[in-house]
Amino acid sequence: MIGLARLLSAAAGLAAAASLVLPLFVTAEASLTVWSDPPLVAFAMATIALAIASAAGTRLAGVTGDIILAVVAHAGAVLLLVALAGHAGAAASGYWALIAAAWLLGWGFVQRLAARRFAAPWASRAGAVAIPILFGVWILILWQALVVGIGVPKVLLPAPSDIGARFSGAIPTLWADFRQTFLKAVLIGYAIGCGSGFVVALLVDRVPFLRRGLLPIGNLVSALPIVGVAPIMVMWFGFDWPSKAAVVVIMTFFPMLVNTVAGLASADRIQRDLMRTYAASETQALLKLRLPMALPFVFTALKINSTLALIGAIVAEFFGTPIVGMGFRISTEVGRMNIDMVWAEIAMAAVAGSVFYGLVALAERAFTFWHPSVRG
Secondary structure, three states: OHHHHHHHHHHHHHHHHHHOOOEEEEOOOOEEEHHHOHHHHHHHHHHHHHHHHHHOOOOOOHHHHHHHHHHHHHHHHHHHHHHHOOOOOOEOHHHHHHHHHHHHHHHHHHHHHHHOOOOOHHHHHHHHHHHHHHHHHHHHHHHHHHHHHHOOOOOOOOOHHHHHHHHHHOHHHHHHHHHHHHHHHHHHHHHHHHHHHHHHHHHHHHOHHHHHHHHHHHHHHHOOOHHHHHHHHHHHHOOOHHHHHHHHHHHHHHHHHHHHHHHHOOOOHHHHHHHHHOOOOHHHHHHHHHHHHHHHHHHHHHHHHHHHHHHHHHHHHHHOOOOOOHHHHHHHHHHOOOHHHHHHHHHHHHHHHHHHHHHHHHHHHHHOOOOHHHHO
């Protein structure tokens, strides 16, 4: 870990040193250097100083070192994005060298954060949450710098700042789309599909005929393309949310069925024999042994279906819907070349799907606390 941290710091220092002799922005009128922007000069010097201290064997250990590294990396990134705002499409090699330096310092900070062992449990959990958040933040920083620095047309790829501005200005529309797609089609279809799949799995477990006849059909239905099923559901159930919920039911039913059947069969023969030794009935064995053993499989299906349900509902809206919904908005705004609105819908769908998945994962930890994967 120490060797990698020193290597990252040295690479950041070299990139910062190179930026001092390279052009920062190049326009038709003039060529600007780093020396024309004092805050960027301060960032470059601080990066070089950190690299020299690391190369000399002087390690800033503990929380103080982490704070210094985090402040320099992220303050530098903010300064670079602010400087770029007035020079869109004019970024030169010096600017990209400073971006690389900030990214390398941020990488070094995350590396140190991942390697640190916290004494308090809450601090350990906070560190585990901070790492993916920082990773996502740096994706947005590099996205913003690349798109604005090169001058990519908004119709091809808008910058995160443009998407954020469009998101904040279209909250009523986004909320109406979210309510139509997620709160109606996704949640209702998810509950019906997962619930019916679980109930049918209990029947399949008790009836060998269903196991041999229904599971192969489940594999067949799971292979059906959603773009072929969605128009049929629209014709059957109309253009409103019930047709999208029907698509979600089809997509979530069989993953739940297959996983639950596999979970019910996961109890060892020794465990079943022990229940018989205690004179347990079939119902008692099911409730006290086989269902608890099947819970990890059930929650695996629930997590898989949490993403499948949202995808199915959005795609189904491409084939007929009222003038509201995530899929409707995406297809309409693409036709209007409003790509920033499309990305705002995508961002809302990603956040909703991630929160939904996270809630299912938290429920899994609460109900399967005894399982080795959760204890570990």
